Amino acid sequence: MIELSTTIAMVLLGLAMAMTIIRIIVGPSLADRILGLDLLSTVSVAFIAVFAIRTGLYQNIDIAVALTLLAFLSTAAFARYLLPRWHRQ
């Protein structure tokens, strides 16, 4: 049961990653690319969690939680970089 559901989930998450990467490449503005990176890390967290369930190596959850933190901080830093005031100084 777990085997089947994790297989389906991994296919879906792989498709999600592919679509996000298309948006990062195409993205007309810088904000689009930052958004794509943010969603890519969220999908990666989900992927690591599915991997942990499938293999039974639950230590991987620590990596997922740390990646959540990192994703928030990096998006916040990119958003600061996007602000026009930042460039003028």
Add this chain to the structure above:
Amino acid sequence: MTYVASALIVIGAAFCALASLGILRFPDVYTRLHAASKAGPLGAGLILLAVALASGDLATAVRGVLGCAFLTLTVPLSGHLLARAALRAGTPLASITSINDQRGNG
């Protein structure tokens, strides 16, 4: 327990896929942020809850629930930061935008 966890995994993965599809289909940054900052954390959060259910170990379950709570708190926050920065940087709105109360540029 296994069945509930399996259902949570598939539903969560479907929400993640929908968020990515939304990012690909919507017309401008702000509408894309709607898709990414709602469906994304809910999908990943459901999968982390499934980990908490499937592990059968208290330490892992606490980490899963903690990760889920952290995700639902931080992703909307970063979405808001990004929307504000995009608005101030003058990222254009889609042409179908109907109402705009924002005067000038920030």
Add this chain to the structure above:
Amino acid sequence: MILKWLSLFAFFLKELVVSTLKVAWLVVQPRPRLRPGIVAFPLTVTTDAQITLLANMITLTPGTLSLDVSDDRKTLYIHAIDIESREALIGSIAAGFETKVLEVLR
């Protein structure tokens, strides 16, 4: 006090699920009917904590995303993905989240 926080939390969870389903429905439609726009929301909450909580909650209500607070801290700019009318949107936020936030943080 704790009961009011719990009530706010339950309301928040319900809104998160509803908003995600709404956005997911918009994504899977073959021709999504989007009417995005930016609406100025007159704030009655005053302190930093209240504004922060309200802005975060608005990001998770169905189809709305808080963008920016004006310099005099009297208006909150909200981006909505599907606007029926400006008055209906402002009314629903003022009646739902703002009163609940005021109950908790006074």
